[in-house]
Amino acid sequence: MIFLDAAATTPVRREVLEAMWPYLSGEFGNPSSHHTLGEAAAAALAEARSGVAKVFNCRAGEVTFTSGGTESDNLAVKGIALARQAADPALNRVVISAVEHPAVEESARYLERVHGFAVDIVPVDGEGLVTVDALRSVLKPETALVSIMYANNEIGTVQPIAELAAVAHAVGVPFHTDAVQAAGWCPLDVKALGIDALSISAHKLGAPKGSGALFTKGRLRLEPLIHGGGQERGKRSGTENMAGAVALSTAAVLAAAEQPAQAQRVVQLRDRFIDRVLDTVPDALLTGHRSQRLPSVASFCFPGTSGESVLLELERLGVVCSSGSACAAGSDAPSPVLLALGIAPETAQTAVRFSFTSTISEADLEAAAAAVETAVGRVKRLAAPQVG
Numbered sequence: 551m552i553f554l555d556a557a558a559t560t561p562v563r564r565e566v567l568e569a570m571w572p573y574l575s576g577e578f579g580n581p582s583s584h585h586t587l588g589e590a591a592a593a594a595l596a597e598a599r600s601g602v603a604k605v606f607n608c609r610a611g612e613v614t615f616t617s618g619g620t621e622s623d624n625l626a627v628k629g630i631a632l633a634r635q636a637a638d639p640a641l642n643r644v645v646i647s648a649v650e651h652p653a654v655e656e657s658a659r660y661l662e663r664v665h666g667f668a669v670d671i672v673p674v675d676g677e678g679l680v681t682v683d684a685l686r687s688v689l690k691p692e693t694a695l696v697s698i699m700y701a702n703n704e705i706g707t708v709q710p711i712a713e714l715a716a717v718a719h720a721v722g723v724p725f726h727t728d729a730v731q732a733a734g735w736c737p738l739d740v741k742a743l744g745i746d747a748l749s750i751s752a753h754k755l756g757a758p759k760g761s762g763a764l765f766t767k768g769r770l771r772l773e774p775l776i777h778g779g780g781q782e783r784g785k786r787s788g789t790e791n792m793a794g795a796v797a798l799s800t801a802a803v804l805a806a807a808e809q810p811a812q813a814q815r816v817v818q819l820r821d822r823f824i825d826r827v828l829d830t831v832p833d834a835l836l837t838g839h840r841s842q843r844l845p846s847v848a849s850f851c852f853p854g855t856s857g858e859s860v861l862l863e864l865e866r867l868g869v870v871c872s873s874g875s876a877c878a879a880g881s882d883a884p885s886p887v888l889l890a891l892g893i894a895p896e897t898a899q900t901a902v903r904f905s906f907t908s909t910i911s912e913a914d915l916e917a918a919a920a921a922v923e924t925a926v927g928r929v930k931r932l933a934a935p936q937v938g
């Protein structure tokens with residue numbers, strides 16, 4: 551099997567499994583306990599936190615461990631907006647882009663539904679980019695927060711985060727980015743990016759599902775969403791997922807060290823794969839930006855097919871990929887991300903996303919490109935009206 555669905559999830563790395571194992575066995579202490587087992591756990595948690603902080607180039611106290619990307623996004627969007635509104639009731643709007651993951655979009659909709667916020671959507675251009683001017687035009691004096699994803703999970707387009715954050719800061723608005731897909735492929739230095747909050751998820755990085763982290767800058771106030779014993783400096787109560795935090799930290803540190811070389815290698819393979827598919831599949835349409843995209847994502851529409859039938863054919867040929875985001879899989883509705891790019895609904899329904907792990911080989915991508923040509927050809931022949 552050739553696995554080309556790494557944007558959905560990744561296998562756990564051996565180094566990560568080995569690093570987390572003690573916290574699932576002998577070192578089972580609760581980091582809040584005041585005995586040697588508890589203190590050992592607290593020390594391991596502190597080390598995990600400083601690992602993530604090094605990757606973010608921030609202070610350890612600015613890292614909150616969560617249950618994953620979804621929770622990190624919820625905590626950032628709701629937590630920052632609600633804390634800002636509590637300090638100044640006039641702040642009752644949030645800005646998000648038209649291509650956010652549901653973890654951000656639905657958090658904004660919750661603020662609208664339950665707390666009376668208005669949600670302002672920044673449009674994207676035909677390649678999925680948010681422009682500085684587009685963002686500037688939706689900012690208002692009442693804007694409490696801007697949340698724009700670093701890289702899109704369906705089309706791979708990478709936003710100019712530092713420039714967008716500067717636009718928000720020019721009018722005193724904090725900036726959050728969902729870096730769940732960018733992590734491992736793009737630099738996560740929060741100082742260089744000039745941002746106030748950033749979410750990541752462990753399972754996109756070679757660590758297990760159900761663990762994540764949120765960076766929030768210095769004194770930026772955050773209304774907690776989970777109340778209890780005050781763990782994580784009161785930002786996220788609940789006994790910490792020790793093994794999950796150690797795993798996330800180990801994976802993030804490894805990925806950050808490997809990132810520049812891996813990104814350079816995989817970009818070349820990705821571009822060859824894209825060229826090959828565009829050359830061999832008539833009408834294939836690349837979605838997202840040609841170069842400002844994740845090294846790991848090649849996404850297409852194949853007009854005249856249905857995305858689901860192409861996926862089935864590809865799986866028969868040994869290639870596993872997806873029609874868009876794993877969250878939307880199984881839904882018949884065309885992807886809102888593709889619609890936001892201006893793609894017609896019937897074309898959007900023919901979308902297929904190929905996403906690569908950092909260890910993807912040239913041979914696998916060559917074989918996958920050949921399989922795409924065969925699969926799309928078969929689906930088109932079956933869909934063509936029979937003559938005679």
Ligand code: PLP
Nearest residue numbers: 618619620651653703730731751
């Ligand atoms: N944000 C983006 C861009 C994602 O791609 C995902 C998962 O696919 C999430 C958030 C949610 O992360 P998690 O699966 O850890 O909840």
